[in-house]
Amino acid sequence: MGRCPDCSQWNSLVEEAVTAQPHARGDGDAGPARAPSPIHAVTTDTDSRMRSGIEEFDRVLGGGLVDGSAVLIGGDPGIGKSTLLLQAVAALSHDGPPCLYVSGEESEQQVKMRGQRISLASSNLLVLSETSLERILEQVRAVKPAVLVVDSIQTVHTSAIPSAPGSIGQVRECSSALISLAKKSGIGTFLVGHVTKDGAIAGPRILEHMVDTVLYFEGERGHSFRILRAVKNRFGSTNEIGVFEMQEAGLRGGSGSVVVPSMEGTRPILVEIQTLVTRSFLTLPRRTCIGVESNRVALILAILEKRKGMNFYDKDVFINVAGGVSVSEPAVDLGIAVGLASSALDRPVDPYTIFVGEVGLAGEIRTVSRAEARVAEAGKLGFRKCVLPQGNCRQLPHVTHPELVGVASLDQCWENIW
CATH class of the missing domain: 3.40.50.300 (P-loop containing nucleotide triphosphate hydrolases)
Structure with missing residues (x-):
């Protein structure tokens, strides 16, 4: 029979030889039966x-x-x-x-x-x-x-x-x-x-x-x-x-290039988000996103148009996370927004600055989780400045390296980087 009558899959049946055994499989070396033990009496080797x-x-x-x-x-x-x-x-x-x-x-x-x-x-x-x-x-x-x-x-x-x-x-x-x-x-x-x-x-x-x-x-x-x-x-x-074998040489600065600390489990990883905004000659401009959610990018584009007066309706937008990494958490919103603005305005971002924060619909910068771990990782890798939500900045008065810049909105962010 080539097709399984239960799951309807082809070529999934396996022929197995059945041999008579004096007792069930594995019983021969199971040893004498043991009585159950109270869980508090069970010892473990740490x-x-x-x-x-x-x-x-x-x-x-x-x-x-x-x-x-x-x-x-x-x-x-x-x-x-x-x-x-x-x-x-x-x-x-x-x-x-x-x-x-x-x-x-x-x-x-x-x-x-x-x-x-x-x-x-x-x-x-x-x-x-x-x-x-x-x-x-x-x-x-x-x-x-x-x-x-x-x-x-x-x-x-x-x-x-x-x-x-x-x-x-x-x-x-x-x-x-x-x-x-x-x-x-x-x-x-x-x-x-x-x-x-x-x-x-x-x-x-x-x-x-x-x-x-x-x-x-x-x-x-x-x-x-x-x-x-x-x-x-x-x-x-x-x-x-x-x-x-992660190489730090891929984290480089330039117009439309921004570094963000993304959390993978309990560990922060610094990734480079590359953006390219260019004039479009198509009726429907292209929106190509590799490594980030396209819906999230569309949301950030709308916020930049409404709150910062930037026009993307006649622009092709390309976003790529260098190295093939995928990021999905909202904490990378600020990095994406800065990268898009950097490419659209053709203004390079300081390569020794990282950005972290969630961007709200009103243009406000909302706090993120595990900010201290993100900042500490940036300091270890030689970054000198970290732009982060104002709420997180107040929680880290003891951090001296890298320099912390707290921002409450996109307007404040723009003032501190350009």
């Missing part, structure tokens, strides 16, 4: 996290890798998943117990070449090129590593199922066996997953429910940075992101 020393990586995991946890990481081909994990396990094994890196896609020589390219040197990092689940489990029991990496789970297969590697049945069974081993032995396990053309991790959806943490490695190949984002984390926040 220092059970393994820290790689890679700050961005540990941040997304919630402070480090929890013993016995299973982490699934996905991302586009060539985005850097294997390189990131190889670097992480090399750091984890540098002064600690051995770590095992199992590659089903590359030979041991190829893994060594990548390690040399990123200057890794750790005698406790063991490499194995294998796709058989049974052989992988045998080596894990023999080596007893602190951390196990399987790259990728779609290449691993078990002889208990006759289907091909990467099929739904194979992925589910192999993942279940590896996760079960991680829980029983306390081995921190990373599973690398391929993604579909829609960006979701390939395989059964239950795979994401089985693991403790799901990470996505995102970014554009043409840009110099990557973002590691947690969409599920039983041991930490899903609001954290890790930024890798």
